[in-house]
Amino acid sequence: MSHHKPGPKNLITDVTGITVGNAMDENVRTGVSVVLPTPRAVAAVDVRGGGPGSRETDALDPENLVQEIDAIVLSGGSVYGLDAASGVVNWLAQQGRGFTFAASNKVAPIVPAAILFDLTNGGDKDWGEVAPYTKLGAQAVASAQEDFALGNVGAGYGAQAGQLKGGLGSASVVTHEGVQVGALIAVNPFGSVVVPGTKHFWAAPFEQAAEFGGEGWPQKMPTPSVDFFHGTKAEGAGKDLVSPGTNTTIGVVAVNAKLTQAECKRVAMMAHDGLARAIRPIHTPVDGDTLYVISTGAVEMSEDARALVVAQLGSLAADCVARAVARGVYEAASLGALKSYQDV
Numbered sequence: 001m002s003h004h005k006p007g008p009k010n011l012i013t014d015v016t017g018i019t020v021g022n023a024m025d026e027n028v029r030t031g032v033s034v035v036l037p038t039p040r041a042v043a044a045v046d047v048r049g050g051g052p053g054s055r056e057t058d059a060l061d062p063e064n065l066v067q068e069i070d071a072i073v074l075s076g077g078s079v080y081g082l083d084a085a086s087g088v089v090n091w092l093a094q095q096g097r098g099f100t101f102a103a104s105n106k107v108a109p110i111v112p113a114a115i116l117f118d119l120t121n122g123g124d125k126d127w128g129e130v131a132p133y134t135k136l137g138a139q140a141v142a143s144a145q146e147d148f149a150l151g152n153v154g155a156g157y158g159a160q161a162g163q164l165k166g167g168l169g170s171a172s173v174v175t176h177e178g179v180q181v182g183a184l185i186a187v188n189p190f191g192s193v194v195v196p197g198t199k200h201f202w203a204a205p206f207e208q209a210a211e212f213g214g215e216g217w218p219q220k221m222p223t224p225s226v227d228f229f230h231g232t233k234a235e236g237a238g239k240d241l242v243s244p245g246t247n248t249t250i251g252v253v254a255v256n257a258k259l260t261q262a263e264c265k266r267v268a269m270m271a272h273d274g275l276a277r278a279i280r281p282i283h284t285p286v287d288g289d290t291l292y293v294i295s296t297g298a299v300e301m302s303e304d305a306r307a308l309v310v311a312q313l314g315s316l317a318a319d320c321v322a323r324a325v326a327r328g329v330y331e332a333a334s335l336g337a338l339k340s341y342q343d344v
Contacts, residue, residue, distance in 0.1 A: 169328025270314025274321025
């Protein structure tokens with residue numbers, strides 16, 4: 001799988017059959033992103049963070065009944081954001097999309113979801129008895145298309161990345177052989193996406209065509225003795241925000257290779273390496289890091305090379321995830337007191 005470069009959009013939608021919809025509530029300072037494959041697609045999930053929040057996670061275990069999903073939801077709002085999946089389920093049901101039952105004309109849309117924490121970003125959270133997320137989920141899925149913006153968009157609208165404004169990022173790669181891999185990441189980690197004291201992204205070695213500023217590596221890297229918690233929410237004014245589940249980087253990887261659910265799971269596990277390349281520290285007790293992998297199944301794989309191809313797909317996915325993390329922060333705009341990468 002050599003000779004690869006970003007797809008024409010450098011978005012997850014460079015994977016044929018994948019669309020993305022976003023909806024935001026600027027008053028609440030939150031949003032929802034939906035990845036919508038057409039048709040239904042095989043999917044798996046891998047959770048590495050210590051404070052995850054998700055829906056339909058166990059359903060995606062390879063030993064269980066469900067093999068395919070109808071959509072995947074990434075949402076702000078912490079526990080309230082899980083309601084976004086209900087809005088997506090209802091919308092899909094109206095379209096007749098979902099798991100079908102031979103003895104019934106009713107469908108059951110399978111919509112896994114993951115959430116991030118944005119409840120302390122200064123937005124108006126006094127929404128009363130009904131949180132806005134069911135509505136936002138329905139709006140997001142209804143708007144799904146191949147083109148979408150990055151930064152303060154969808155689930156990344158109210159996100160925070162260390163001391164910087166977080167955001168929604170995406171990146172893709174297309175190999176010479178026509179294999180497509182793309183990532184969509186809502187970047188809201190406890191850790192830092194930049195080398196301490198600099199504007200150099202940890203993901204710099206994987207950057208393509210100055211997609212997040214072309215800063216490269218700093219001339220002098222910090223020594224191993226540098227405290228990487230310096231400058232994060234672990235100290236200073238933000239220390240009161242550090243509690244389980246108050247961060248989280250969540251995302252979706254899509255590939256056009258035809259994978260089993262177990263193979264999707266392996267790619268998801270490898271894709272987490274992209275978070276480790278782009279964020280330090282990562283997978284902490286206060287993050288809920290969760291990655292889904294979708295296989296659209298458009299490209300058949302040779303049976304005698306499956307293990308090697310899955311390994312290559314996982315490697316490409318990790319690179320896309322790292323690039324998507326940096327792009328999400330690079331494209332974000334300042335929001336309230338939270339300054340963006342380009343404004344600091």
